Amino acid sequence: MINPSDYSALFAKDGTVVRHADRPTPRYSLPRAIKNFRLLMKDKEDTSLVFKIYESLPSKQFMPRVAALGLSERGEDLRRTEPSLPEILDDHAELRKTPKGSLAHAYCDFMESEGLTAAGLVAEAESLGRPKYDDLVQWYGDRSRDTHDLFHVLTGYGRDALGEQCVLLFTHGQSPSQGHLLIGWAGSANIKSMVRGSKAPVMGAALQAKRTGKGAPQLIDQPIRELLKQPFDDVRRALNIPEPTQYQECHRIWKAEGIDPYDLLASEKSQGEALAA
Template sequence: MDSLSVSITAANDTPLGAEGDLPLMLPGRPKMRYDFPKAWHHFKELVKDKENTAEVAKIFEALPWRGVYDAAKAFLSTERGQRIRASEPDLVSILDDHASLRRLPKGTVAHAYCDFMEREGLSAQGLVDELDKYRPADMYFNDQVDWYFRRLRDTHDLMHVLTGYGRDALGEQCVLAFTYSQQPALAHLFLGYAGAYEIARRATVKVPVFRAVREGQKSGKACPRLVEMSIRDLLAMPLEEARQKLGISQGQYYQQAHAMWRAAGIDPYDLMAPVQKAA
C-alpha cells in the first residue's frame, strides 16, 4: 500500500501496540456534543475582539468533531496506524528540528515548511503552548487517542504549506474550510464562513471570498486525512509532487482575490488599510 494512502478498518477496542503499551482509549472521555447557544455566545464575544483565542477555543468546545473518537480508534486499530505511531511518537520534535529537515533535498515539503515557519516566526511548540492555555482539563488522557489528538493540532501549519494559503485573513478562512473536510468539527466550518462573511462585509472591493473558502473546503475533501499519513514521508516529498499526489489544487479563487485587492491598492494581509489612490 502507498505510504500516503489512507486505510481505515472498523474500530475495535483492542490496541495493536506492544504488551504494556498505552490503552487505546481510556474510559471517562467527555462526549462530543453540540451546544449551539454556547457557540453563538462566544462568537459574539469573538466579534468584539478577534484576537481573543480563548473565545475560539470555547467555540471549538461547543462545536466539536463528534466522530473524532471513532476516527482515532479506527486508525489506531490498524497495523499501519500503529507503525506510524511508533515511528512518529511526537510530531513537534520532528517539525521543530529545522536543521534535520533542511538536510532533505531543496524543493521538498520540508524546506517549504521551514521557509514558512521561519518567515512567519512560528514554531510547532509555540502552537502547543498557546492552545494548552485553553485545553479543558478533562481532555488530558494518557492513551493512544491523545496521540491522535495531538496530531490534529500539530499538522495545522503543514496545511498552510501544502495548500499555499497564507496567514492573511482570507487564507486563514480557507485553511479552516480545508481543515473542516479533514477534521469535521463544525467549528471549522462555522468560523471559516463567518470569517468570510466579515471579510466580504468590510471589503471595499468585491472579490470571490466565498468561492475561495468553498474551494478550500473541496480541496480538503479530496485530500486524504493528513493526520493519518506518515509525516516523515510527506516532508521528504517534492512539494509539487505531494500536492498532486494528495489532490490539493492551488487556490484559484484565493489567488484571484489577492490579485484583485492588490490591483486596487489593498494589501491582502492588511485588509483594513486604506485604499491607495492613484496620484
C-alpha cells in the same frame, strides 16, 4: 455506531485506550458556539474561544475517526515512528538536509519567514490549561494541531484572515466538523463585509478550500516524516491539492483595489473614511 462509553474499553496493541474513562463528554450547544464566535470576532487573538466553539459543536464522527486511525496498523506505525511531530518539525537543521525543493524546505521557509515553531503552537494550546489524558483522543488531537502549519504550506493559503478561514474549511473537508464550518464560513462572510464593494471572490475561495480538503486524502493519516523528504510539487500532486486559484485571485484583486489582505481592519477603516468624505 459505538456508544461513547464503549471507547474506554477499546485498546491499541500497545495498551493505549481509545478514550480515557475520565475524559469529559462534550455537550452540543449551538447557542454557546455562536456566543463564543461573536466574542472571537471582537478579539481574534483569544484562541481559547476557538476551543470553546469546537467543544460546543462536537462531531459524531470524531470518535469513529480516532478509533479507525488509532487502532489501524497505519496508526500503530505512525505512533511508533512519529511519537512527537513538533520534535521532527522544529529540527530545521535536519529538515534542511533533504534535497532542495522538498516539502521540508518549503515548510522551513514558511515557518522561519513567519517566525513560527511547532513547539510554540503546543505552548499556546497548553497555556489554556485544558486537561490531558493518556488516550488515542489526545494523540489524534495533538496530531491534528501539529499538522496545521503543514496545511498552510501544502495548500498555499497564507496566514492572512482569508487564508486562515480557507485552512479551516480545508480542514473541514478533511475531517468534517461544525466548528470548522462555523468559523470558516462565518469568518469568510465577515471578511466579505469588511471589504464592501470589492470584486474579490471571497466566498468562492472559501468554497474551493472546502472542496480541496474533501478531495484530498487525510493528511493526518500520512507519514509526515516521509512526506517531508519528497519534492514539494510531487507531494501536492499525490495528495490532490491544486493551486488555490480563487484565494490567489482575491489577493490579486485586493492589491489592485489598494486593500491589504494582511490588514483588513485598516482597509475597512479607509473605506469608511472615504464614504464619510
